[in-house]
Structures are given as structure tokens and as C-alpha cells.
Amino acid sequence: MNKSLKKPKVINRAFDFNVVILAGGSGTRFWPLSRQKKPKQFLKIIKDRALIQETFRRVSGLVPASQVYTVAIAQQSKIIKKLLPKILVRNVLVEPEARNTAASLILATASIYLKNPEAVLAVLPADHYVSDVDRFRQKLLAAARAAHQLKKIILFGIPPVSPATGYGYIHCPGQKVGEIQGESFFEVQAFKEKPDLPTALEYLQSGEYYWNSGIFLWRADVFAESLREFAPELFSAWMKVVRCLRKKDSRELGKVFREIPALSIDYALIEKISEALMARGDFGWSDLGSWSSLYNYLAQDGECNAVNGKFIGLEARNCLVFSPKKLTALVGVRDLVVVVTDDAVLVCHRDQDQLVKELVEKLKKDSPEYL
Amino acid sequence: MNKSLKKPKVINRAFDFNVVILAGGSGTRFWPLSRQKKPKQFLKIIKDRALIQETFRRVSGLVPASQVYTVAIAQQSKIIKKLLPKILVRNVLVEPEARNTAASLILATASIYLKNPEAVLAVLPADHYVSDVDRFRQKLLAAARAAHQLKKIILFGIPPVSPATGYGYIHCPGQKVGEIQGESFFEVQAFKEKPDLPTALEYLQSGEYYWNSGIFLWRADVFAESLREFAPELFSAWMKVVRCLRKKDSRELGKVFREIPALSIDYALIEKISEALMARGDFGWSDLGSWSSLYNYLAQDGECNAVNGKFIGLEARNCLVFSPKKLTALVGVRDLVVVVTDDAVLVCHRDQDQLVKELVEKLKKDSPEYL
Numbered sequence: 001m002n003k004s005l006k007k008p009k010v011i012n013r014a015f016d017f018n019v020v021i022l023a024g025g026s027g028t029r030f031w032p033l034s035r036q037k038k039p040k041q042f043l044k045i046i047k048d049r050a051l052i053q054e055t056f057r058r059v060s061g062l063v064p065a066s067q068v069y070t071v072a073i074a075q076q077s078k079i080i081k082k083l084l085p086k087i088l089v090r091n092v093l094v095e096p097e098a099r100n101t102a103a104s105l106i107l108a109t110a111s112i113y114l115k116n117p118e119a120v121l122a123v124l125p126a127d128h129y130v131s132d133v134d135r136f137r138q139k140l141l142a143a144a145r146a147a148h149q150l151k152k153i154i155l156f157g158i159p160p161v162s163p164a165t166g167y168g169y170i171h172c173p174g175q176k177v178g179e180i181q182g183e184s185f186f187e188v189q190a191f192k193e194k195p196d197l198p199t200a201l202e203y204l205q206s207g208e209y210y211w212n213s214g215i216f217l218w219r220a221d222v223f224a225e226s227l228r229e230f231a232p233e234l235f236s237a238w239m240k241v242v243r244c245l246r247k248k249d250s251r252e253l254g255k256v257f258r259e260i261p262a263l264s265i266d267y268a269l270i271e272k273i274s275e276a277l278m279a280r281g282d283f284g285w286s287d288l289g290s291w292s293s294l295y296n297y298l299a300q301d302g303e304c305n306a307v308n309g310k311f312i313g314l315e316a317r318n319c320l321v322f323s324p325k326k327l328t329a330l331v332g333v334r335d336l337v338v339v340v341t342d343d344a345v346l347v348c349h350r351d352q353d354q355l356v357k358e359l360v361e362k363l364k365k366d367s368p369e370y371l
Numbered sequence: 372m373n374k375s376l377k378k379p380k381v382i383n384r385a386f387d388f389n390v391v392i393l394a395g396g397s398g399t400r401f402w403p404l405s406r407q408k409k410p411k412q413f414l415k416i417i418k419d420r421a422l423i424q425e426t427f428r429r430v431s432g433l434v435p436a437s438q439v440y441t442v443a444i445a446q447q448s449k450i451i452k453k454l455l456p457k458i459l460v461r462n463v464l465v466e467p468e469a470r471n472t473a474a475s476l477i478l479a480t481a482s483i484y485l486k487n488p489e490a491v492l493a494v495l496p497a498d499h500y501v502s503d504v505d506r507f508r509q510k511l512l513a514a515a516r517a518a519h520q521l522k523k524i525i526l527f528g529i530p531p532v533s534p535a536t537g538y539g540y541i542h543c544p545g546q547k548v549g550e551i552q553g554e555s556f557f558e559v560q561a562f563k564e565k566p567d568l569p570t571a572l573e574y575l576q577s578g579e580y581y582w583n584s585g586i587f588l589w590r591a592d593v594f595a596e597s598l599r600e601f602a603p604e605l606f607s608a609w610m611k612v613v614r615c616l617r618k619k620d621s622r623e624l625g626k627v628f629r630e631i632p633a634l635s636i637d638y639a640l641i642e643k644i645s646e647a648l649m650a651r652g653d654f655g656w657s658d659l660g661s662w663s664s665l666y667n668y669l670a671q672d673g674e675c676n677a678v679n680g681k682f683i684g685l686e687a688r689n690c691l692v693f694s695p696k697k698l699t700a701l702v703g704v705r706d707l708v709v710v711v712t713d714d715a716v717l718v719c720h721r722d723q724d725q726l727v728k729e730l731v732e733k734l735k736k737d738s739p740e741y742l
Contacts, residue, residue: 312737314730315723327715327741331730332723336704344698345711347718352686352703359685359702366683370698
């Protein structure tokens with residue numbers, strides 16, 4: 001029996017399309033806005049909606065709300081229910097503890113697998129930004145169809161615009177495997193660890209390398225099969241998780257979950273698969289890795305200051321201002337990131353914002369009340 | 372009868388020594404801390420006391436509290452009474468309206484004249500800073516004695532440390548007129564308007580020019596006599612004010628006061644006197660003309676950041692941080708002034724803080740709620 005036939009509300013009836021929003025994770029690179037209890041996905045950084053709300057809106061209409069899932073630990077799931085009231089409570093999948101993305105996605109995929117083994121999942125990190133949403137939706141739908149038809153794990157590679165050393169790269173010289181709804185799918189030749197700068201420059205110049213976006217699509221059964229073939233240890237965890245979910249034995253599930261190796265899905269599975277496919281993620285993607293990455297996504301004034309909040313400038317240029325409540329005045333300065341929150345202010349050179357992480361380490365020792 | 376004999380608490384009994392704190396005036400150069408209703412003299416900029424409180428402390432013990440006066444309009448006098456509870460209520464002289472310092476000092480000097488025509492007044496602006504307080508007290512006492520004995524108007528000239536164009540200058544080549552308590556008093560040759568930069572450089576290099584500090588000393592009767600001789604129009608106002616005070620006719624006083632030309636005491640009188648004397652004000656004086664002038668008066672950390680408040684820095688140097696309540700974090704920046712108040716934040720290059728005035732003009736149009 002084809003389960004998708006039982007869901008007339010699914011916009012695309014040919015297959016069962018689900019979205020899993022990876023909503024766990026914590027981060028400090030958006031300090032002072034991001035705090036231990038308020039990681040990036042819950043922040044209203046670009047618009048007046050939290051990034052996870054933006055992520056949800058990005059797929060609404062594409063899949064019905066009843067087929068959107070989130071996966072995170074209990075504390076975060078509470079916030080998620082408040083921020084995303086349209087998501088079914090049973091779709092807010094609660095991890096017994098934070099154990100990296102391999103465990104999260106075994107839990108999410110197994111949950112959907114029990115509904116329909118052929119269901120397709122699109123895995124979306126909750127805290128990314130996409131500027132061309134229409135294009136993203138078209139491409140995501142095509143990729144979901146490809147995942148369904150081609151029975152491969154699909155991933156989006158982002159055409160690099162700089163020799164970034166903070167991403168894993170996908171080597172994809174352009175061997176086209178198929179085309180679906182006008183979208184091409186290419187053979188992935190290799191996965192590369194985060195490179196050093198000279199290597200990243202080579203990658204950029206070659207035109208054959210893409211940033212690994214962390215956006216994946218797979219059929220639940222294909223995911224299980226891939227685990228069996230390429231990650232046997234995780235496959236045995238998968239079997240146990242499926243059994244617990246089927247028996248609704250949440251206590252046993254907790255135990256099983258805590259035994260899953262705490263690995264990223266990239267490292268644990270994706271990079272080991274022989275036949276993953278890649279689509280080009282040319283839809284204005286950003287993982288918003290730091291404050292200055294916001295610069296291009298906020299409205300700019302005549303002096304190229306990108307502003308979210310209340311701002312007045314005099315002889316101020318190329319600055320990023322995030323100051324939703326207080327008035328921030330910049331005078332005679334350039335290339336600064338200025339962030340104003342209720343209890344703290346950050347002023348940072350735009351080229352130095354990778355140091356914010358180090359600053360947070362310093363705060364851990366000196367002023368933990370600001371974490 | 373020598374009035375000073377009646378006041379055994381006066382530390383120096385040879386003459387009647389009074390201090391008048393010029394507490395009026397408004398300013399915008401310390402925005403966002405200074406606001407229309409909270410001018411600089413009422414701000415806690417350097418220490419945890421307002422500048423006017425520091426000014427009062429600077430003379431306490433030198434003259435008894437009962438001989439310290441303030442002069443300001445009613446609204447400001449309310450604040451003064453709160454900030455300086457030790458000052459006698461009758462010594463908080465209330466101006467019927469703000470009419471610049473000539474009017475303020477006619478009122479203050481006349482009030483003291485009626486007590487004792489030979490009383491000496493030291494006129495101190497409420498919003499200046501002095502780093503070497505002991506030296507200041509010694510010099511002020513010597514100057515008061517000189518004002519008493521020599522019957523001249525005495526002023527303090529500040530040995531310039533830069534070719535500042537924001538001050539009036541005193542030309543004083545070093546013609547010594549007298550020495551009292553080890554302090555030399557020199558003939559003033561001329562007063563000079565605020566110079567342009569080349570002229571200021573000449574002044575600086577010559578060694579014969581001093582900044583006019585706005586700190587004056589005079590006997591009440593000498594002040595009156597000087598008005599009679601050099602500013603006849605003001606002398607007639609003086610006579611009227613004395614009469615009103617004697618009659619305690621505050622209504623008439625209001626009328627008379629409002630008719631006094633709204634001029635600075637420098638322009639109206641001091642610059643016209645033929646025989647003013649100058650003492651060297653080498654006691655670490657600053658008029659705290661702008662945020663960056665604070666830099667040298669705050670404690671500095673190992674990276675030369677001068678801080679008043681909560682601060683954490685990483686690769687940050689030569690910055691001035693004023694952030695009494697919120698944590699301010701500076702990362703990878705240099706030479707900035709950062710000021711954080713309850714409702715606004717200023718980030719300004721240290722060399723550009725003269726633009727803050729212009730910024731406030733812009734605020735008048737755009738966001739008057741921040742004035």
C-alpha cells in the first residue's frame with residue numbers, strides 16, 4: 001500500500017514529503033544575543049522572526065504542517081512549541097540528550113520510517129538563512145523527488161564565493177546522473193575536511209568544489225540501507241531505535257539513544273556513502289556563522305551601514321548594527337559590528353568577529369553571568 | 372568691623388573666603404549621557420560622584436560649607452540641593468532665568484557683598500576636573516589671599532599642552548607682580564579670542580600663552596569697582612541688583628536680572644580690565660570638553676583602555692569605555708569612544724568626538740526623544 005495516497009493534502013502526491021528541522025545545537029558566535037539558553041536558531045537576527053520560524057515558513061505550503069518535524073532536546077523543544085505552534089506536538093521529536101546530528105537523524109528518520117518507509121525527508125538546519133526562497137523551494141521539491149525516484153541520498157552543495165576554511169567541501173566535478181524538474185543531480189566524487197587557506201583557494205579556483213550546506217534529503221528506507229552498508233554500528237542503533245519507537249518504550253529509547261556514538265551525520269554516514277548525489281544550492285544560502293555574515297542580508301543605508309534596529313550615523317560607513325531596543329549612534333567609524341542587547345554591548349571589527357568565540361571563552365572565566 | 376573675625380570656623384582667618392560654584396549651563400558634548408535636563412555638571416563621569424559634587428569636595432575644608440554658594444536657574448537648583456545637601460539652602464542662589472555668566476556673577480557677588488564688601492569669592496565652574504587636588508587647594512588659597520591683599524581680579528591660566536582652538540588664551544609673558552604663600556602672580560598682558568590652529572601653535576611654542584580656565588577670584592568690592600570702571604552698563608545692573616537684594620524684593624530682582632545683557636563674564640568684564648593678575652593653574656586641570664578628554668583621567672588597563680564601568684576586551688586598545696550598567700565587550704578595535712546608557716549607545720572614533728555636537732543637532736530633527 002502506498003501511504004502517500006492516503007494523504008490527499010500533500011501538495012505533491014507522487015511521494016510522501018516530510019521536513020525535519022534540526023533544531024538542537026548551541027552556539028556562542030552571536031554573543032551577546034546568543035546565550036546558553038538561547039542559541040542562534042531561536043534568535044530574531046534578520047527579521048522579526050526567529051531563524052527557526054523563518055526555516056518553518058520557508059517550507060510552508062511546500063509540505064503540510066503535519067509533515068514538518070523538529071528534533072531537539074526537551075528544553076529546546078519547549079521553546080520550539082512556543083515559536084512554532086503550527087507544528088503537531090507529536091512531531092516535536094524530543095531527544096533524551098544532545099548527542100550530535102547522527103543520533104538526531106536516526107531518531108527522526110526512524111519516526112517517519114514507521115509511518116512510511118518510502119517517505120522522503122528533507123533535513124534542514126534550523127539556523128540557516130536563504131535569501132531566494134522561491135528558488136530554494138523549487139530546488140528542494142526537485143531534490144525530494146530525486147531522493148524518492150533515484151533512491152539516493154541527496155545533498156545541496158553551495159557554490160563557494162570565498163575561500164572559506166570553516167566548511168567541509170564536496171568535490172563534484174560535474175558528472176550528471178539525472179535531471180528532475182529541470183534540476184540536475186551530480187555524482188559526488190569525494191568529501192573534503194575543512195581545508196587550510198591555500199587548499200580552499202585551490203578549491204575555489206577549480207570550480208569543482210562546493211560547500212557542504214548540511215541540507216540533506218533521503219528516503220527513510222534508503223537512509224536505513226545506507227547505515228547498514230556504510231555505518232554498521234549506527235545501523236544496529238537504528239534497529240534498536242525503530243524497535244523502541246514501535247513498542248513506544250520511551251525508557252528503553254532513552255537508554256538506546258544515549259548509546260549512539262555522538263557523531264555528526266556527515267562524519268558518521270554521508271562522507272562514507274559511495275553514491276551520494278549533489279544539487280547546486282544556488283539560492284542565496286548562508287549558515288550565518290558570525291555577526292559579520294549578517295551584513296549582506298540586512299537593509300543598508302546610503303553609507304553602506306546594514307542595520308537591524310534603531311540607528312543614527314554621522315561619518316559612519318560599512319558597519320553592521322544590531323540594536324533592536326536602544327538607539328545606537330555611530331560617529332566617524334568604519335567596518336564595525338555593533339550589537340546592543342539588554343545587558344551587554346559588543347563592538348567588534350568586522351574582520352575580527354571570529355574572535356567572539358574566544359571572547360566567550362574569556363567570559364566563562366571572568367563573567368559567567370553573561371553566558 | 373572685620374567680618375571674618377566673627378567666623379571662627381573659617382580655616383584662614385585673615386580674610387573672608389567664599390566659593391561660588393557656577394552650576395548653570397547646558398551641554399550636549401557628553402551625549403548620550405548628557406541630556407537637556409541633565410547637563411554635564413550633574414553627571415557621574417569620572418568617579419561615582421557628579422562633577423558638581425567633586426567640585427564641592429575639592430574646596431571642602433578649605434572654606435566652611437556655609438561659605439560655599441551655587442548659582443543656577445530654579446530647575447537646576449533643585450538638583451543641586453539634592454546633590455549637595457551640605458550647602459545652605461540660602462546659599463543656593465537662584466537665577467530668574469539663564470542669562471550667561473556675567474549675570475550669574477553679578478547676582479552671586481552682590482549677595483556676598485551685602486554680607487561683607489571685602490569678602491573674597493573664588494568662582495569655580497561646576498563641571499571641570501582637577502587631578503592634583505592638593506596642589507589646586509594650595510594655589511586657590513594663595514590666590515584668594517592675593518585677591519584680598521592686592522585688590523585685583525585673579526585668574527588661573529592653564530599652561531597649554533596642545534594647540535587647542537577651543538579656548539580663549541591669556542597672554543602672560545611672565546611679568547611678576549607679587550608672590551604670596553610661595554605662589555607667583557603675573558601681569559596679564561592681553562586676552563586672546565579662540566585662535567585658529569596656526570595661531571594656537573604659535574601660542575603653544577612661545578610659552579607666553581595660557582588657556583583661560585574660567586576660574587576667577589575677586590573681592591566683592593573690587594569686582595564692583597571693576598564693573599564701574601570697565602563695564603558701566605553692568606555696573607548700573609549691579610547697583611540695581613544690590614538694591615533689590617537689600618530690600619529682599621525678589622520680584623523686582625527678577626525684572627532687573629532679565630535686563631542684564633546676556634554676556635559671559637570674560638567678554639563683559641575680565642577681558643576689559645587693565646590690571647588683572649594670573650596664576651599658573653598647573654594642577655591637572657581639564658574642562659572635560661568632550662568624551663575623549665576623559666581618556667587621561669580614567670584608570671587604564673594593560674591595553675591602554677580607559678574604563679568606567681563593566682568591560683571586557685580582546686585585541687582592543689586605546690579605547691575609552693563608559694558603561695556603568697551593561698557589559699561592554701570590545702573585540703579587535705582601537706581608538707574608540709564607547710558610551711552605553713539606559714536607552715542609547717554611542718560608538719565614536721576618539722579623534723572625531725567633536726562631531727557629537729553635530730550628531731545631537733541631527734537628533735533634534737530625527738529623534739528628539741533622545742535629547
